[in-house]
Amino acid sequence: MLYAADVNVKQVKYNRDMMLILVLASGEGVTIGAHRLYAHKAFKARFLLRFALILLQTVAGQNCMYIWVRDHRLHHKYSDSDADPHNANRGFFFSHMGWLMSRKHPAVIAKGKTIDMSDLEADFIVMFQKFFYKPLYLLFALALPVLIPVALWNEEYWNSLLICYFSRYVVLLHITWLVNSAAHFYGTKPYDKTMLAVESSLVSFITVGEGWHNYHHAFPWDYRAAEYGTSFSFTTFMIDVLAYTGLAYDLKTTPDDMVVRRALRSGDGSHKFSLVEEPLEDEETNIVSEKVKSLIPSLTDLNNNEIKEEPKNIPGDDKLDKLIKNSAVTNGNLTGKVFRNANPKMEKDKDK
C-alpha cells in the first residue's frame, strides 16, 4: 500500500514535469521559431536550429508554420482592422479564441492572398512540414507526448492523454492567445498610442516575453520584442544563448534614439523620455517639433516588417541627437528642459 502511494506521488511529479517541459519547449517553438524567426525575420538561424524549432512548433499544434506565419504577418500589416484575423476591435473573446471558431472575414481571405510568403516557400523544412502536417501532428503533438510517459514511468494511457495532450494543449493555447487578446487591451502605449497593442508585464511574465506588445508592433523586426531585452523575456535570453553558440546570427535590434523618437512622436506619455505636453517657446522645443514632424512620413508604415530609413539631413538633426543624448538617454536626466518623466510612478521613484 505504501509502495503504491509512493509510485503514485512519483508519477504525479513526473507528469507535472513532463507537462511543464512540453509547454515551455513547444511554446519556444512558437515564440522563437514561428514568431520571431519566421514571421518577423528578426534573426537568421542555421539549418539545425530551424529544424529543431519547426519540430517544437509541431508539438505545439498551432497549425503548420506556413499558416501561422501568414496569419501573423496579416495581423501586423492590418492590425485591428477587418483584415486582421484576430481583430481586437471585435472584442476580447473574439481576439482570444473566437476568431478560430468563426468564419473568416472576407477581408482576411482577400488580404491573406497578398502576403509575401516567398521566404517560407523557399525553406525546405517549412514546406515539408506544410505538406505532411497531419501525420507530423499526429506523431509529434499527440502520439509521442502521450507514449513517452507510458514507456518511461508506466503511466496509464488515459492519464497520459489527459495530461500530456489535452491539458498541456489547452494551457499553451490560452497562453499564446493572451498575446492577441489581453496584450491588445490592458496596458500602456509608450511607443504608439494610435494602435491597440499595449505593454503588459503580466502577459510578458505568462508568455515568457511576448507581452511588450506596443513595442513589438512599433518595431516588429526587433528580435528582443521589447525595449529592455531580457526583462521578463526568457525567449530573448534563449535567442542570446543560441547566438552565442552560433546557431542564431544577424540579430536585428532598434537603435535607442529611434525608439526615443517614436515615443516622443506617438507615445501616450508613459515612456520615461516623454515630451512635455505644454508648448515651450525656446529653441530646443522648436527643433524637436520640426524633427518630430519630419519623421512622420517615414514612420507611418512601421507596422510592416521592413525597417524604414529615417530621413537624412534634417535641419537641427545634430542638435536633437545631442539633446537626446545629453538630457535623456545617456545621463538619464529626466528633468531636462525638453524631456521630462511623464510616468507618475517613476516621478515618485526619482524623488526618493
Ligand SMILES: [Zn+2]
Ligand atoms: Zn509579431
Ligand SMILES: [Zn+2]
Ligand atoms: Zn498584436
